[in-house]
Amino acid sequence: MALSREQIAQRVAREMRDGYYVNLGIGIPTLVANYIPEDIAVMLHSENGLLGMGQFPSEAELDADLINAGKQTVTMTTGASIFDSAESFAMIRGGHVDLTVLGAFEVDVNGNIASYMIPGKLIKGMGGAMDLVAGADNIIVTMTHASKHGESKLLTQCSLPLTGKGCIKKVLTDLALIEIKNGKFHLLERAPGVTVDEIIKLTQGELVVPKFVPEMRF
Amino acid sequence: MTGLNKVVQSYQDAMAGLVDGMTIISGGFGLCGIPENLIAEIKRKGTKSLTLVSNNCGVDDFGLGVLLPERQIKKIIASYVGENAEFERQMMSGELEVELTPQGTLAEKMRAGGAGIPAFYTATGVGTLVAAGKTERQFNDRDYILEQAITGDFAIIKAWKADRFGNLVYRKTARNFNPMAATAGKITVAEVEELVEPGALDPDEIHTPGIYVNRVIQGTFEKRIEQRTTRASGES
Numbered sequence: 001m002a003l004s005r006e007q008i009a010q011r012v013a014r015e016m017r018d019g020y021y022v023n024l025g026i027g028i029p030t031l032v033a034n035y036i037p038e039d040i041a042v043m044l045h046s047e048n049g050l051l052g053m054g055q056f057p058s059e060a061e062l063d064a065d066l067i068n069a070g071k072q073t074v075t076m077t078t079g080a081s082i083f084d085s086a087e088s089f090a091m092i093r094g095g096h097v098d099l100t101v102l103g104a105f106e107v108d109v110n111g112n113i114a115s116y117m118i119p120g121k122l123i124k125g126m127g128g129a130m131d132l133v134a135g136a137d138n139i140i141v142t143m144t145h146a147s148k149h150g151e152s153k154l155l156t157q158c159s160l161p162l163t164g165k166g167c168i169k170k171v172l173t174d175l176a177l178i179e180i181k182n183g184k185f186h187l188l189e190r191a192p193g194v195t196v197d198e199i200i201k202l203t204q205g206e207l208v209v210p211k212f213v214p215e216m217r218f
Numbered sequence: 219m220t221g222l223n224k225v226v227q228s229y230q231d232a233m234a235g236l237v238d239g240m241t242i243i244s245g246g247f248g249l250c251g252i253p254e255n256l257i258a259e260i261k262r263k264g265t266k267s268l269t270l271v272s273n274n275c276g277v278d279d280f281g282l283g284v285l286l287p288e289r290q291i292k293k294i295i296a297s298y299v300g301e302n303a304e305f306e307r308q309m310m311s312g313e314l315e316v317e318l319t320p321q322g323t324l325a326e327k328m329r330a331g332g333a334g335i336p337a338f339y340t341a342t343g344v345g346t347l348v349a350a351g352k353t354e355r356q357f358n359d360r361d362y363i364l365e366q367a368i369t370g371d372f373a374i375i376k377a378w379k380a381d382r383f384g385n386l387v388y389r390k391t392a393r394n395f396n397p398m399a400a401t402a403g404k405i406t407v408a409e410v411e412e413l414v415e416p417g418a419l420d421p422d423e424i425h426t427p428g429i430y431v432n433r434v435i436q437g438t439f440e441k442r443i444e445q446r447t448t449r450a451s452g453e454s
Contacts, residue, residue, distance in 0.1 A: 086326055089323075135342065
């Protein structure tokens with residue numbers, strides 16, 4: 001079975017380490033916050049200028065001046081800090097954020113990522129995504145392995161305008177955890193009940209498959 | 219003698235001198251921390267052919283989006299513009315020129331503009347459409363592109379508190395682009411919720427020193443919420 005959105009978030013959360021500062025993108029990455037192990041302390045970075053992003057507010061706590069990068073109202077955790085946009089991106093560009101999780105339309109064997117624009121259809125802008133992929137070292141891309149029509153999103157070469165060049169090393173899809181190195185995809189783990197053949201079939205770029213591919217457990 | 223007193227009494231005075239074709243830098247992220255009354259004054263004035271520099275362009279009926287129906291904006295430099303149907307129509311038809319700029323690069327362009335730095339190198343955008351036509355250079359075996367600073371004829375910003383000297387304090391994430399925008403305007407206009415006497419703000423806690431601010435006006439704000447997300451009380 002392909003992973004649910006929640007399971008993708010759950011698997012990503014296992015990549016968190018005690019003391020990490022983490023930036024979570026919009027969509028599935030946001031769900032990761034729900035699965036951070038209780039025995040570790042991490043602080044969430046929101047690029048509009050907040051470290052220590054908390055859960056959604058109660059009606060009583062609702063504050064128009066306190067939002068996240070998805071423009072949703074949020075709260076602050078104990079020890080939070082607030083700063084301006086230049087400082088926020090200095091943290092990102094300067095490599096101070098330990099882990100970045102974001103979505104994508106496509107990734108390719110050279111670590112290129114396309115996530116912000118579909119010419120003629122979706123031209124909303126890159127927001128902070130280009131800064132995040134260029135500035136962060138440890139990035140996990142979350143997305144579905146293939147489109148609804150069965151077209152692979154793990155390609156030999158991205159077809160859409162790039163968000164970043166040669167910057168992605170790890171991708172978690174609904175079918176597999178994949179590492180990108182030396183111009184190839186490498187299969188690290190598969191979703192429960194998903195066969196290696198299914199993954200190969202839906203991966204257009206060259207995929208290296210080891211003899212044993214562990215199954216994720218939830 | 220007005221001396222260091224930056225306070226103006228009307229929105230008309232706050233935006234005096236704005237004429238067709240000028241460049242305006244605006245603070246705000248989404249609808250959070252936007253100078254909503256200064257934007258309304260630009261709409262009332264009917265100034266046209268403006269170049270706007272702002273992270274976003276508001277929604278159809280609030281924020282910078284209100285300048286779209288009368289086609290007051292000629293060009294916008296922004297990082298994300300997706301929340302606005304009229305915007306999309308004008309962009310697709312070519313009536314509105316849009317320069318999409320990565321968010322961190324946009325913030326740094328404003329900061330550099332205000333700090334007298336004409337351009338800077340960044341890895342953001344290397345190998346993408348953003349790099350088109352820009353100087354590339356390697357430092358320590360990594361590729362970077364040269365991005366130019368931005369300054370404006372006007373900067374319009376929203377702060378929480380100001381004193382009469384134009385020292386500003388922002389509140390929570392309504393800070394966002396406002397401090398950088400404040401530095402990058404030839405004329406910087408700040409609208410605030412609360413106006414206090416000089417000395418009332420702790421010098422250690424001032425975010426934007428008054429040297430950057432030319433005009434201050436106290437206003438009342440709708441502070442519209444773009445994505446109202448809450449949890450049921452008791453839920454955690």
